[in-house]
Amino acid sequence: MQYNVTELQERSAGQRLNIIIVSEGAIDRDGNPITAEKVKQVVVDRLQQDTRITVLGHVQRGGNPSAFDRVLGCRMGAEAVLALMEADDKTEPCVVSLDGNQAVRVPLMECVERTKAVAKAMEDKNWELAVQLRGRSFARNLETYKMLTRLKPPKSAFDEQGRGLGGYTMAVMHIGAPACGMNAAVRSFVRNCIYRGDTVMGIHDGIEGLVAGHIKKMEWSDVTGWVGQGGAFLGTKRTLPEGKFADIAARLKEFGIQALLIVGGFEAYHAAGQITDQRSKFKEFCIPIVVIPSTISNNMPGTEFSLGADTGLNEITEICDRIRQSAQGTKRRVFVIETMGGYCGYLATLAGLAGGADAAYIYEEKFTIKDLQQDVYHMASKMSDGVQRGLILRNEKASENYNTEFIYRLYSEEGKGLFSTRMNVLGHMQQGGSPTPFDRNMGTKMAAKCVEWLVEQLKANTQPDGSINATAPETACLLGLVRRQYKFSPLKELIGETNFMQRIPKHQWWLKLRPLLRILAKHDSTYEEEGMYITVEEEMSTDSPCA
Template identity: 55%
Template structure:
């Protein structure tokens, strides 16, 4: 996040803009926690984790009048929001309030930044690569701790809300035996099959097992439940341990990918906003009320693209804070195949083709 702020500030200054930064998100914007910054104010931000400006999950609808008042007071003509699902949802609320408040007819852009990777309009959010690296390192150490001990299975809980990206990608990276996520529903029969699979493995020379569970993958099959199930069924064959990674996944310095990715998104976002400001500037003022003046910038396949928030609304599950289509779900069959489940390569390829077909249908529908 800090890399994106740094590049956005400096490119904005190069473009001739007056740059303000807001502390504590939309709540800070409502409270007037706004200050002008210069080139050297963001020096040293590139390699810092977390957010130097602070974050809050407050949505604009709770303080819309004060936000509008400060937009007018500071003569804000463009708003760049860096954050997670709340940032996307907050900008959507501002756009929907344009008919009521003329001050909100400004250019807006969202840079997705969340370890959950659950913002529509991008395949990768800022911070998700760093979080996967942190989770991977923790799981590697957990597995290594079992070296030379009796047969043991580790139940590891990851963060991510309802989004199972962290569990799935980390599971592939560390060779997990299973990864439970909300997007891929599972039943007690699936759990039974997983336990039997691990039991059979432990009867060979393999002495370690690793099971990942996304924090909100199931209302009733909790981490404690999985621990009790595996402990009971594996009694006499293997024992079980729980590890909740928690906020370990949020700490640490950003990876090179996240630093460069954040820098690139900051630059491209400000250049896009500058272009839009020129297009909507007329008669001495900025008036942006079309859908394409409020977008999410993100990496879609290999291209950095801008997606209007009003269009992304159609493909968003707001209850669970998820995009309706997620590319990484294709990887789950591969995870099972590499864990030595009875899944053929043909079944994996057919699963991939099914996703391509669904994606083609979605494009044809205009999504």
């Protein structure tokens, strides 16, 4: 069996633990069942390795729901209500689901037919068709998994002297604050490049490291085990390239870098734009440049999700659960919690939706003392009706004057005799933890797409003498998820969509969820539908990060 060879190679390379996952319905290409017991027996007999079986069973169904699942449930539940209200006796039954980041309604019978078609293909042992019927995202995930889990790149990617046949030298670096998912993206980028036969240079410690020459060639084994690790192993800083362009150009020339991937937050987007603006002065900057947005604040234009935002949201939601548990035990207590995010209220809003908050104050939605007063009265009314706890979230820069301390004191004073109030500033623990499966998979996919895009740009902009001359705006982009698909947006086009003063996009999709937060907290508000009707074929053609 193939996994016996792989495990033996991994043991020889020094890996002390191997995990083999067997699906309960796994079969081989001839339709014969593959059981955990059979796999164990093969490993013991052929490799003489101590092997144990763990059957997960129904523990997979338990546990607390993730922030993503909670928000998804709120969005889909609201969409289902609106679909029912719009329906009549002639309306076709539909399935409410999420495609990318777009709520969609898919005809029920089309879904049933597609499910039966997959079962029929499996019965006929037509494996290629079965994978195809699962959709483009499933097929791409399968191929990416097969490639990334190899112990070493294929020999076909190198010549007899060990030189890569791809021929390009690409670099990867971080700029901005650390966010979970960065390491997964770097791992995917490094292995995708090496798989092609290209050379990958790892730039340590952001712009400062680039100027200082802290650049190292990365090998396949250098990124082993990175996918599940938080933080940023390459190191990251917020320093921008302004004033250092000549030194940066010299380093790019010294190491022969022909393409650049920057994984980071708003500073990464800003830095890439500054470098691109200097192309007319430094030919070394005339290379393809792409940015993968990675920040818990989710405050970057050109994308609806940033790497690390899901993990940060889960950290906040878990803390809110514990705080709410404390409030329930104390009886009649309200907690005022401050989240990170700068001027962007994404974390406060989505954490409020996932954590069942009574209110979430953000910069994008201005509020007055009258609004605060009404929320205090609403909280008092809840307590009078028997609810024993309250949860208020505030984004760290929601208001210069109505800060967390002010809101805490207001609730404390107005709630005397009805409830007590406590304040909690979460701080940098929101950046920690292990990346969620969503961030791991999203980082892996986005980096793989960036490799494909960079190679396309390199081929299109290679001169007869072998040099790279990428000067068009389309050669410097940010990769983001926009509604139902991934999209490479030129940095020049994103300038008009950006509020550089507050470091937020001018248009943010999640603001339409604000009324839903108010409705679920028993406030009067109006929620507009976000769903759209699509066919099964349209849904299968998209490459969703959620799949």
